[in-house]
Amino acid sequence: MYNFASDYLEGAHPQVMEALNKTNFIQTVGYGEDQYCQKAKDKIKAILENENVDIHFLAGGTQTNMIMISSALKDYQAVIAVDSGHINVHETGAVEFTGHKILTKPHQDGKMIPEMIDEIMREHPDEHMVQPKMVYISQTTEYGTYYTLEELKAIYECCQKNNLYLFIDGARLGSALVLKDAPTLQEMALYSDVFYIGGTKMGALFGECLVIINDELKTDFRYHIKQKGAMLAKGRLLGVQFNALFENDLYLEIGKHENECADILRKGFKDKGYKMYIESPSNQIFPIVDQQTLEKINKNYITTYMFKIDDQHTCIRLVTSWATSKEICEQFIEEL
């Protein structure tokens, strides 16, 4: 059985493991104040061409979203997301646990558009309702789509106009960075208040790299990390991994590799006449398959069941990763 269910099914990219092995016996101070974290931060700041950002490393995506959102909002403030947003559906109410409402509008191809934001602002005029203060989007989205630079700019301008922070969840950012017209890391730092560079789904054992651009969001951030149980004693582990991921463009290479693997699957499905539920150019694809095809796939492969399209058709999801080989993708299509 080969598993296409997600991009976190193996350990870490070999270069990440090698870095962990090489540094294993070296003593460092704890809690992320070590030289590896510092070096990784410096490296990423250089890539962003921005010395003024604050960088923090965290263990996972839900944790990063919860801490970033709760630290940015006052008690009565809310975050805006599309209904399919990860924070709205797949985080067991982590944001609400910290006290904040998520205001949603139905997604458009997995994405937010400025009109949704404006409408939510109109709907929340006074103290009898929550006060929207942050917009949360994902790059790539839950449906494998992505924001172009122009789209990101439009959302950021809308946020600026409405006095809202823009936060970008980059759990699968590597897959987006190499897509046509997508914002680069430098551009993301220009058109958002905070974003994170995902590690867990991009070849790390675990770990996300949070980049805070807006000064208002920087104050005492380590207190938030510690309080929410997210400050690793051996914080160095995150520094070591992100150093490896940003050595010689490994991060972008992984993104490119994932997308190329997905391209094989995408093209294969289409060539054989299957439709996609949504046109996604990244490392997640959403083919619609009939019952017979599904059964055939299930013999040798694991995929994610999304939902029934009708009695005879099902939307499934396949995800490629740094560990996916092009051979297995070709073999999958062959067997289809």
Next chain:
Amino acid sequence: MYNFASDYLEGAHPQVMEALNKTNFIQTVGYGEDQYCQKAKDKIKAILENENVDIHFLAGGTQTNMIMISSALKDYQAVIAVDSGHINVHETGAVEFTGHKILTKPHQDGKMIPEMIDEIMREHPDEHMVQPKMVYISQTTEYGTYYTLEELKAIYECCQKNNLYLFIDGARLGSALVLKDAPTLQEMALYSDVFYIGGTKMGALFGECLVIINDELKTDFRYHIKQKGAMLAKGRLLGVQFNALFENDLYLEIGKHENECADILRKGFKDKGYKMYIESPSNQIFPIVDQQTLEKINKNYITTYMFKIDDQHTCIRLVTSWATSKEICEQFIEEL
């Protein structure tokens, strides 16, 4: 410079790293539902001689304390701890963040005694005050002391009598398990409602193993883990590590090694006429040193500053770990 400041200054014990390397490319399902976690759970249940416990793996100590305590308590319930308890001092209010008061009494040699519990119960009779519902203790304590089996039994009986859960923080459990008259793992499962077997400070890269004995505390626990941002996508990492730690008694061996290293330091300080702030038999020692000695130590070694005893004397802390060598301990004493 050699660093005695804590037991989390290196990566992982070589056998743990080896296990991570060996399993790196194997695909597993995510979120801790893989075969490695299952195997580790089975192994630990066998050691506990108890099939009915629920076992969950988490990334760090503050996280484990926060999730366990908040999941056990209703809104208006409180947890009892000694004033020096880790949850009361060094977790940035994580327990309070989840809504719960910590009720404290001054520690006795770092420990709780039943009389403290009874007194707190008397002080909280009605709905105008919080309702105590859990007792939190650490094995070993913040001061390197530990509870004997008899002491643990006495506290557990006091908890039973007062309808309180007993939760044992075992961040440094390995060091306690090999001490005279200390409860074994099986005995801990008999005389507590829940405890955790620490990994981070015992040779893992990161990770704690929570053992829930009382059925009332088991319900939907994975919801709590996920909601608090603590469910690792690659949950396997924790299973793999705890498998390694409990292979051929490695966990106890690490505890034994730590204590033996500490014994060298302990004996050395005493032989040279230094007093201890507190008599601790485990891997943490608290010598009182004069200013001159402190300066000498600081040239080649890092230790933890605890507090001033008087104008001329300071209490410091030294901690040994799986990575400490007996040679460095001997060298330290020699140089003293």
Next chain:
Amino acid sequence: MYNFASDYLEGAHPQVMEALNKTNFIQTVGYGEDQYCQKAKDKIKAILENENVDIHFLAGGTQTNMIMISSALKDYQAVIAVDSGHINVHETGAVEFTGHKILTKPHQDGKMIPEMIDEIMREHPDEHMVQPKMVYISQTTEYGTYYTLEELKAIYECCQKNNLYLFIDGARLGSALVLKDAPTLQEMALYSDVFYIGGTKMGALFGECLVIINDELKTDFRYHIKQKGAMLAKGRLLGVQFNALFENDLYLEIGKHENECADILRKGFKDKGYKMYIESPSNQIFPIVDQQTLEKINKNYITTYMFKIDDQHTCIRLVTSWATSKEICEQFIEEL
């Protein structure tokens, strides 16, 4: 100017004020443990023909909703409501502040139907999402509609089937109780787990009467009240007021009077050719008026602006109360 904007624009019904004046100098114990609260509880239990319910008096609706919902749910559990539900829109995220997500579906005439509940249950199968545990409905609804006994039974059965609590917000319950085929108070206690009998909008100075039927929801409820800042030192004030409201069916009389006043307005609007945005038989009406009419109304009356229907038409809301006179309603229609 006469104000039809809501039913909380005056003080209290004269019989309520009289009761407060009469008891003003009598000493009682505090915090709702006095004889007036006891008498009011006994009286309401007799009306419910149920000695086993727990009754608590609280100061306001948002407070009652927040405390009841948060006390019923575990951290990871959610409450289901229609999108127009008061807790979802007009309580500034009070439920989310206590840590819980509100799961919504678009309302049907302001109401919930069992199919919505079933769908939400299907959408929330595991620990990666919140766990629905309670359904919240209002009698009457935000749109002045109400649940018949049959409709309530259907929702309650759906809740039972799905292991959900049913909570009914009765801020304007008096207006519903006197409507055709509406459940009586006794029937509400049979087909819900908890509901509240509104006082603030029904002639009290302030106050709501919470009736807990399900034993699971009763434990230590006074701790929740106190912790959320809702336990009045002079708790007697609530007992005194509810005694007055349930003396000689005053509560039902107020409901009847409100509805009759609203009938005058309803009939008047329709007779003059105005459409209603929604057909509501209770003390809230939602006429659609053209710009010219709106301006005329605004000269002598205050109403609530709801939303624009189109460029020329606006939906407004008029609410009648114990203090509304039939004369002013007739005069309003005359001037229309």
Next chain:
Amino acid sequence: MYNFASDYLEGAHPQVMEALNKTNFIQTVGYGEDQYCQKAKDKIKAILENENVDIHFLAGGTQTNMIMISSALKDYQAVIAVDSGHINVHETGAVEFTGHKILTKPHQDGKMIPEMIDEIMREHPDEHMVQPKMVYISQTTEYGTYYTLEELKAIYECCQKNNLYLFIDGARLGSALVLKDAPTLQEMALYSDVFYIGGTKMGALFGECLVIINDELKTDFRYHIKQKGAMLAKGRLLGVQFNALFENDLYLEIGKHENECADILRKGFKDKGYKMYIESPSNQIFPIVDQQTLEKINKNYITTYMFKIDDQHTCIRLVTSWATSKEICEQFIEEL
């Protein structure tokens, strides 16, 4: 039986009730935006000789403390209080429910001194601990003592130096305002960041008047009130009551009357040879009585049991209020 247990055992001062009766049928807008609230605010600002303060009316003390403290603190920040502080003991963990730790030191005659604050600051240097940000004191204290102007100034200066807000709980402020060398209302507004003028225990049916002096604490405060379930629909009730309390110095008169009643009791106890547990000059007294005396008192009077002094002696509390007559105090002493 006459009850000396507290100052909330009757309804409201006759002038307060009269004001409520007189305004009962007048229509006003809801939620505290009416003319009565405005007038009361203007009146109090005039007394404070400060137009720049923000004034909000709330229903009760625990509610006021919870909302004020939680609105002022960020997630990881803590409030400092003496161990006997109302928020620390008698509010069922309301502050902790909102996520914040209370840091305490043992009280001195019920009071805080600057040294306690400085010590707590030294104990909390970094992000592994909570960050102290507010000091909470009560005027008068739980033990009936009070801060002189000089003492208040010293605490305020210590707060300023340590970048802490100072919040004064004035549940029984009237009793303090008329004591020798106590700060006036104007002086309280000069030497604190926020305080509240208690109504519930000073002759109102219910209600506290929060005065926010520091601009940093003013932002969007009505959102906090609403979200915590504390915004009364008929907010006018609070405005009407505080108008009455501040008409012709009624508030100070009540304080004076209370203290004079307490003086009779105080002098009586002392004349008959009883000791006080603590020397309190306000409307709360804490005599130590032997078993026989206690039994005699208990025949005709209710007092509050505080704690056992020894086998033969008990500390009790007597409280006087606007409703206490000097006659009953004299009669009590006579019967002693």
